[in-house]
Amino acid sequence: MTGAMTGAMAGEASRVRRTTGAGSLARATTDEASPAWATTDEASPARATSDEASPARATERSFSHLLVCGGAGFIGSAFVRRLLARGDGTRITVLDKLTYAGNLANLDPVRADPYQAARFRFVRGDIADRATVWPLLAEADAVVNFAAESHVDRSILDSEAFLATGVLGVHVLLEGCRRELERRGRSIRYLQVSTDEVYGSVDAPVSEDAPLRPRSPYAAAKAAGDLLVASYAVTFGLDALVTRGANTYGPYQHPEKLIPLFVTNAIDGLPLPLYGDGLQRRDWLYVDDHAAAIEHVLRYGAPGAVYNVPGAGERANREIVARLLELLGAPWDLVRQVPDRPGHDRRYALDGRKLAALGWRPQVHLDEGLARTVAWYRGHEAWWRPLKSGEWEEYWRRQYAARLAAGRPFRAGDDAEDPLNGGPAGIAEERPAGRGGGLAEAAPNGVGGEPAEPTDGERSGFHGPAGDGPAGDCPAGDVPAGDGPGAA
Numbered sequence: 001m002t003g004a005m006t007g008a009m010a011g012e013a014s015r016v017r018r019t020t021g022a023g024s025l026a027r028a029t030t031d032e033a034s035p036a037w038a039t040t041d042e043a044s045p046a047r048a049t050s051d052e053a054s055p056a057r058a059t060e061r062s063f064s065h066l067l068v069c070g071g072a073g074f075i076g077s078a079f080v081r082r083l084l085a086r087g088d089g090t091r092i093t094v095l096d097k098l099t100y101a102g103n104l105a106n107l108d109p110v111r112a113d114p115y116q117a118a119r120f121r122f123v124r125g126d127i128a129d130r131a132t133v134w135p136l137l138a139e140a141d142a143v144v145n146f147a148a149e150s151h152v153d154r155s156i157l158d159s160e161a162f163l164a165t166g167v168l169g170v171h172v173l174l175e176g177c178r179r180e181l182e183r184r185g186r187s188i189r190y191l192q193v194s195t196d197e198v199y200g201s202v203d204a205p206v207s208e209d210a211p212l213r214p215r216s217p218y219a220a221a222k223a224a225g226d227l228l229v230a231s232y233a234v235t236f237g238l239d240a241l242v243t244r245g246a247n248t249y250g251p252y253q254h255p256e257k258l259i260p261l262f263v264t265n266a267i268d269g270l271p272l273p274l275y276g277d278g279l280q281r282r283d284w285l286y287v288d289d290h291a292a293a294i295e296h297v298l299r300y301g302a303p304g305a306v307y308n309v310p311g312a313g314e315r316a317n318r319e320i321v322a323r324l325l326e327l328l329g330a331p332w333d334l335v336r337q338v339p340d341r342p343g344h345d346r347r348y349a350l351d352g353r354k355l356a357a358l359g360w361r362p363q364v365h366l367d368e369g370l371a372r373t374v375a376w377y378r379g380h381e382a383w384w385r386p387l388k389s390g391e392w393e394e395y396w397r398r399q400y401a402a403r404l405a406a407g408r409p410f411r412a413g414d415d416a417e418d419p420l421n422g423g424p425a426g427i428a429e430e431r432p433a434g435r436g437g438g439l440a441e442a443a444p445n446g447v448g449g450e451p452a453e454p455t456d457g458e459r460s461g462f463h464g465p466a467g468d469g470p471a472g473d474c475p476a477g478d479v480p481a482g483d484g485p486g487a488a
């Protein structure tokens with residue numbers, strides 16, 4: 001099925017070469033695009049000696065027409081808004097299936113601006129549908145693929161769509177790029193937006209050459225996509241790259257994810273379902289930073305390379321909840337500790353030195369980003385309320401009804417026998433990867449798994465694995481341990 005096209009695309013927009021920094025303005029040539037899948041050297045900025053190590057010496061690629069797949073989602077739409085708002089003549093075609101997570105309203109700022117709207121086209125369609133995809137590729141000089149099913153919990157409920165998009169869809173895109181390479185005699189640039197989840201649960205920040213140990217169907221589909229991209233770079237010489245981003249948050253994120261779910265539920269006085277002991281750690285990346293990193297890699301990245309995109313603040317989930325409640329002026333008694341996500345990854349942490357060597361660092365501090373995010377959700381009820389009706393009600397029932405019934409008010413403690421607070425039944429697979437626990441499985445709903453020895457981190461309350469968090473990032477005292485209603 002060929003997707004319906006809406007919106008306007010200006011005639012031949014004048015190509016405007018960016019002149020930022022000292023980067024060369026030369027477009028990529030076939031030679032520059034020769035394949036070199038990430039090697040150990042590329043992964044180690046300390047030893048990198050080629051252009052890729054420095055944006056000042058790296059070739060800057062410019063693009064006149066981008067195909068952005070999944071551009072109506074959370075991060076993809078931030079990327080599109082960012083590029084079009086710059087007003088440098090770049091044209092963008094967004095291809096998006098508009099699943100429950102895709103939302104044209106995310107692109108309203110683009111469609112409301114005549115200059116941007118004239119350089120924007122929206123095509124509704126599936127990346128797995130070659131009849132839709134291949135003609136669009138023929139017009140583009142680069143592709144950025146955000147399209148994916150992106151929610152871990154939904155992949156546990158039903159994984160089929162994750163594989164259809166994350167594996168077969170990516171394959172259709174890559175095959176189309178290969179055809180374009182044959183037709184043009186040079187490769188269009190392909191950037192696959194991937195995730196830190198492909199590394200699995202980690203003890204310490206990992207670099208790009210770390211083994212892939214995905215542990216959810218979502219993460220497995222993303223890892224499969226990464227490997228397909230690698231194979232097309234090596235085998236066919238495609239100018240393809242991968243970014244692996246950290247947990248992203250900010251405006252326009254679907255309210256199924258932790259931060260927008262807790263903010264919007266708190267606004268409505270609804271329960272905040274915290275999985276297990278809430279000591280899982282994530283490195284939080286503001287969405288505009290993530291979009292900027294993807295653009296940076298698109299412009300400066302080495303063909304065939306993988307780049308981690310770390311966040312600006314690693315925190316335990318409890319700490320995030322504490323900050324959100326503080327910003328919202330909401331009480332701890334909204335928080336319910338509920339049975340854990342099966343296979344819940346304890347920690348994600350990325351070594352970002354390779355991308356830093358390429359000249360990118362996150363700009364938005366977590367405190368600032370959270371404040372902006374809470375303010376945005378407070379001011380945009382008309383955006384998120386429709387997303388919490390219809391399909392949402394069935395999802396909420398399947399994902400949370402039994403959990404909430406089995407849950408209890410939040411209690412900040414370290415009782416190793418407590419199934420909701422780090423004890424054996426609630427957290428059946430505590431052993432982080434690298435300590436023999438790579439593929440350990442929890443029983444469904446985290447109940448009834450093999451008893452696990454609590455780690456030092458669990459015993460000590462709010463600390464993550466000892467000594468491996470960013471210095472000064474997560475003081476134990478950040479979380480008001482005594483604030484929980486059950487803590488007194």
Ligand code: NAD
Binds near residue numbers: 147164246247
């Ligand atoms: P999202 O769920 O908000 O958006 C996904 C978009 O893809 C939606 O617009 C959806 O309609 C579209 N889509 C889904 N299947 C499609 C298909 N078959 N064909 C065309 N379009 C399709 O996701 P997001 O949070 O914006 O994530 C975007 C990408 O970034 C994903 O690939 C995800 O794996 C990756 N990522 C996300 C995060 C995060 O924290 N959100 C972090 C790192 C990486």
Ligand code: DAU
Binds near residue numbers: 150153194247258341
């Ligand atoms: O790390 C990158 C990944 O971040 C992306 O690849 C995914 O697309 C994105 O969804 C996100 O995955 P997470 O599973 O980490 O995000 P989520 O918001 O679902 O959960 C964040 C943490 O909060 C996680 O430890 C689970 C916990 N959580 C989540 C929800 C939805 C809860 O405790 N309760 C909840 O209701």
